[in-house]
Amino acid sequence: MNLTCRVLSLAVIICRIFVLQAANEAPCFTAFKTNPATAILPDYSYSGYKFGADSIPNVSLPIFDVSKFGAIPDDALEDFDGVQTAINAAVAAGGGIVFFPKGKFLMNEQVGRTDGIIIPKGNIILRGSGSGAGGTELFMKNYMLPTDPTKLWTVPFLFHFYYYQGGAVKTQITVDAKRGDLKITVANASALKVGNMIEIQMTNPLATNELLGGLTPYPEWTTTINSGITINEKHKIASITGNIVTLLEPLNINMTASYTWNVALMPLTEGLGVEDIWFHGNFQEIIVHHKNFIHDAGWSFIRMDRPINGFIRQLRFTDANVGVSLADGYSCSIMHIRFDGNPGHSCVAVTGGTYGILTGFIDDATNSPGFWHGPGPSATASATVIWRYRGQSRSGPESHASYPYYTLVDASTSKYIGNGGDAVVCPNHGKDFTYWNHKEIGKYTNIAFWENHLNPPYGNFVKIVKPNIIGWQGTSTFVQSTLGLFENYGTAVTPESLYEAQLTLRLGTLPAWINSSKKEWANYMLTGEWTTNQSIETGITTSIQNKNLHLNFTSNPSSFTVSSDCLNTLYNVYTTTGILVKRGSINSYTERVSMSEIKHGVYLINLDLEGTKITKKIIL
Numbered sequence: 001m002n003l004t005c006r007v008l009s010l011a012v013i014i015c016r017i018f019v020l021q022a023a024n025e026a027p028c029f030t031a032f033k034t035n036p037a038t039a040i041l042p043d044y045s046y047s048g049y050k051f052g053a054d055s056i057p058n059v060s061l062p063i064f065d066v067s068k069f070g071a072i073p074d075d076a077l078e079d080f081d082g083v084q085t086a087i088n089a090a091v092a093a094g095g096g097i098v099f100f101p102k103g104k105f106l107m108n109e110q111v112g113r114t115d116g117i118i119i120p121k122g123n124i125i126l127r128g129s130g131s132g133a134g135g136t137e138l139f140m141k142n143y144m145l146p147t148d149p150t151k152l153w154t155v156p157f158l159f160h161f162y163y164y165q166g167g168a169v170k171t172q173i174t175v176d177a178k179r180g181d182l183k184i185t186v187a188n189a190s191a192l193k194v195g196n197m198i199e200i201q202m203t204n205p206l207a208t209n210e211l212l213g214g215l216t217p218y219p220e221w222t223t224t225i226n227s228g229i230t231i232n233e234k235h236k237i238a239s240i241t242g243n244i245v246t247l248l249e250p251l252n253i254n255m256t257a258s259y260t261w262n263v264a265l266m267p268l269t270e271g272l273g274v275e276d277i278w279f280h281g282n283f284q285e286i287i288v289h290h291k292n293f294i295h296d297a298g299w300s301f302i303r304m305d306r307p308i309n310g311f312i313r314q315l316r317f318t319d320a321n322v323g324v325s326l327a328d329g330y331s332c333s334i335m336h337i338r339f340d341g342n343p344g345h346s347c348v349a350v351t352g353g354t355y356g357i358l359t360g361f362i363d364d365a366t367n368s369p370g371f372w373h374g375p376g377p378s379a380t381a382s383a384t385v386i387w388r389y390r391g392q393s394r395s396g397p398e399s400h401a402s403y404p405y406y407t408l409v410d411a412s413t414s415k416y417i418g419n420g421g422d423a424v425v426c427p428n429h430g431k432d433f434t435y436w437n438h439k440e441i442g443k444y445t446n447i448a449f450w451e452n453h454l455n456p457p458y459g460n461f462v463k464i465v466k467p468n469i470i471g472w473q474g475t476s477t478f479v480q481s482t483l484g485l486f487e488n489y490g491t492a493v494t495p496e497s498l499y500e501a502q503l504t505l506r507l508g509t510l511p512a513w514i515n516s517s518k519k520e521w522a523n524y525m526l527t528g529e530w531t532t533n534q535s536i537e538t539g540i541t542t543s544i545q546n547k548n549l550h551l552n553f554t555s556n557p558s559s560f561t562v563s564s565d566c567l568n569t570l571y572n573v574y575t576t577t578g579i580l581v582k583r584g585s586i587n588s589y590t591e592r593v594s595m596s597e598i599k600h601g602v603y604l605i606n607l608d609l610e611g612t613k614i615t616k617k618i619i620l
Contacts, residue, residue, distance in 0.1 A: 073103025095123025132529030143298030232353030440474025
């Protein structure tokens, strides 16, 4: 074949590829690209840390090493009080990284404990030395007791980020607004300022149709019928002109002014994070839903209330009843989380009026059939994205009543749904629930998301308002009259991930952290462990002939500090392929070495003190 023929053949192949891709693009996405304002498909891109525009940072703050406050790993003594002391010190200093060195910490050797560890302020990061082998293990031998024995859900979490700041109602909406709007008109904007966090609040039986989209509630839903739905949607004020308030992010539900939508100030807490830790519980029984407080919540680990731009990442949970609960938050990410061992009650819950929480790369690797409840929203949460979740035959994405709405299950693999919540506050989910390229585990016949069945709303027939099903990959069948959009059944569509595609449309480019997250997932699939984000263990110390060498790195460093009892400590910085990029010697007892001239990447630093060497990985 001559060169011209080869070029023409290649052109034909490329054209065929593009035609195939175009033919397989979901029609609803094509309509969204053409005109998002009129499209049926919602915009789910306003989710995640800083709404996806920035990567989660490697935070640099003063270090509070728990081992300096009495929490010593591997010493067979309980470390609960020492950890609380370290957190108290960080809080008193105005914030810091509460650092856990490598080893096993005993977090609850005491029987009958009724209080967890409280983090009452912002700018506190809990950071371990890795959630895999050789990292940081926080082990809870005993379960905790509920504060109210009649309420199974009042068992304290091991760590509770909680800083309550009241927010008074300042005005009301006076002009109807619709889903997707960025502007609201209020009675009086004088008490509001640009940059304020607000919550738009409403409870009204007349407003039930806003959530149900014309469907009729069932008689068992007594609170919904008698008191009406409740909505608490958080927003940030971008600008104010007269009484017109422009929001940073769009409304997720129609807001009819006559239903009395209050606008209240809603202070949130900055600078909260948890990373690189193995949380190890001791739940060994076969889970029985609501059997008792032990089964529901005996070993519960992380509760984060009212965070803004918070993050929880690179964690492992073993033999846990509850992994993570994030409430009343805004623009946060829960990323790269592994659950293994004995399955418990709830892995990741997004609740309490949250806006824009991304749960990405959550892996239910527990014993079959997996957690009772997979990740998902409840209690007026909106703009929740369950992105690339891997569940099991029981742990489908969650939908837990009390009026969640506007949720995307994106490029995930699991049972089609998990369900729960009290019948009096159903439906399990309101409008704008979308499955996108979901790979189903299991098979069900005639799934009907609204038709009446025995014991509603439980069983397999969870109540969701007209969910959209796009690119479904499985063999379950649906009662189509209970669905919204229903496209490409049995065939994957493009884009492969709706969240990624809509984020790219909004920002103009795909953020670099997306591909980094995918690479981390690929590495996890090979190793079963998450890569530790921390640049280097804080306070690495070695001793030779009574002479101490101490190396200190902050995360994402532009410099490092070496202190030594000896002068002339040599240092070399290499790429991971062994190329030397910087070298020198330390000529004083404590010296800071700048790394600002070295481009971002992964490097190895080697320190040599009189023939004794330490080598550690750093991330610039």
